[in-house]
Amino acid sequence: EIKGLVFDLDGVITDTAERHYLAWKRIAHRLGIAIDREWNERLKGISRTESLGLILAENPTLLLDSEEKAQLLKEKNAHYLELIAEITAADILPGIPELLEEAKNAGYRMAIASASKNAPLILERLGLSAMFDAVVDPESLKQNKPHPEIFEKAAQALGLETQECIGFEDSLAGIEGIKRAGMPAVAIAIPIFAEWLPDIEVAATKDLKLEEIVRKVT
Ligand code: B16
Ligand code: MG
Numbered sequence: 261e262i263k264g265l266v267f268d269l270d271g272v273i274t275d276t277a278e279r280h281y282l283a284w285k286r287i288a289h290r291l292g293i294a295i296d297r298e299w300n301e302r303l304k305g306i307s308r309t310e311s312l313g314l315i316l317a318e319n320p321t322l323l324l325d326s327e328e329k330a331q332l333l334k335e336k337n338a339h340y341l342e343l344i345a346e347i348t349a350a351d352i353l354p355g356i357p358e359l360l361e362e363a364k365n366a367g368y369r370m371a372i373a374s375a376s377k378n379a380p381l382i383l384e385r386l387g388l389s390a391m392f393d394a395v396v397d398p399e400s401l402k403q404n405k406p407h408p409e410i411f412e413k414a415a416q417a418l419g420l421e422t423q424e425c426i427g428f429e430d431s432l433a434g435i436e437g438i439k440r441a442g443m444p445a446v447a448i449a450i451p452i453f454a455e456w457l458p459d460i461e462v463a464a465t466k467d468l469k470l471e472e473i474v475r476k477v478t
Contacts, residue, residue, distance in 0.1 A: 262474050264425035265363055266414040266438075267392075268305065269374035271430030272448055272465065274351050274386055276376075277304060279343040284311060287336050293318045301451065305405045305431030307375050307398070308333055337378075344378070349387045355466035360391050362470050369393045371414040373427070373434075375405055393418055405433040406456075408441035415441070426477060428468075432456075444477035 271277035281300045288295045293315060303311045312333055316322060324332070349357075363370060371394040372379055379398075383389045394417035396410050403409050408422075415422045427438030430448045436456040438445040447458035448465055459477050462468055 262368070262424060262426055262444075262478060264369040264371065264415060264418045264420045266371045266373050266411055266418075266425050266427045266443065268427075268429045268431065268434050269372055269379050269382060270376055271304060272428050273353065273356055273372075273388065274347065274382065275353055276344060276347075276382060277430060279340060280304075283336050283340040283343060284315065286339055287312075287332055288315050288318075291315070291319065291322060291332075293322075298451075301432065305375055305429065305433035305437075307404045308336065308377070310404065312336070340378070344382060344385070347382065347385050352386055352388070353465040355464075355468055359465075359468050359470055360388070364391065366470070369418040369420065371418050371425075372396065373410045373414040374398065375410070405431070406436035406440070408437045411437050411441035411443055415443070426473065429458075446473060 267273055270280060281297065284303060285295055295315065302314060312329060316324065370392050372383065372392050373396050375398050377398055379395055383395065394414060396413045396417065401409050411427055412422060415425045418425065422442045425443050426446060427443045428446045428448065429435050429438060430450060432450060432454055435445050435447055435450065435458050439456045445458040446460045448462055460473055
């Protein structure tokens with residue numbers, strides 16, 4: 261029986277994925293590396309440090325020391341914080357407020373499993389902090405997505421088995437993590453799949469229908 265819902269944040273609850281992309285694009289551009297939206301798919305759900313690693317790998321002749329890398333990480337986050345400075349409840353993705361409300365009323369426990377260290381701040385700005393019973397601290401993880409740890413911890417924080425939860429993700433790394441955790445997975449707006457397939461696919465958050473999703477995975 262499904263008793264819990266575990267949500268990714270960026271790209272699922274709110275469109276911060278686009279802002280992460282814009283912030284990274286600026287950093288990449290400065291390094292003479294061109295990235296586009298399609299290339300950016302691989303950064304979704306990936307930690308800040310690992311994201312920089314993937315960008316730098318695009319130009320192996322660039323050799324940066326750890327101080328320079330730390331500086332770039334700082335700049336990326338500063339730029340990202342600028343881009344999210346003005347977000348409000350109006351930036352919650354279409355259909356999400358209704359979905360969360362319906363789930364809450366139906367008694368589902370809900371958690372956030374986001375790789376973002378900015379997740380608590382963003383939830384606060386969206387006015388959604390009280391909606392969730394748990395927010396996994398990404399700093400507490402030994403392994404990042406696509407490892408299942410973050411989803412296992414989310415279920416644990418809700419006092420549930422992973423099989424009792426449904427995971428919602430907009431990233432390939434996230435879908436893999438959810439499936440490896442033993443949870444049914446709902447993919448939102450993911451253009452291509454690799455090895456791990458979701459149980460349900462929707463083109464956009466507005467297409468998420470809670471009852472239908474729960475019915476399909478049980
Ligand atoms: P931060 P999610 C992830 O959040 C983003 O998808 C990814 O693009 C970002 O680099 C990562 O969080 C780390 O974010 O720099 O704010 O700590 O999709 O797992 O909610
Ligand atoms: Mg995401």
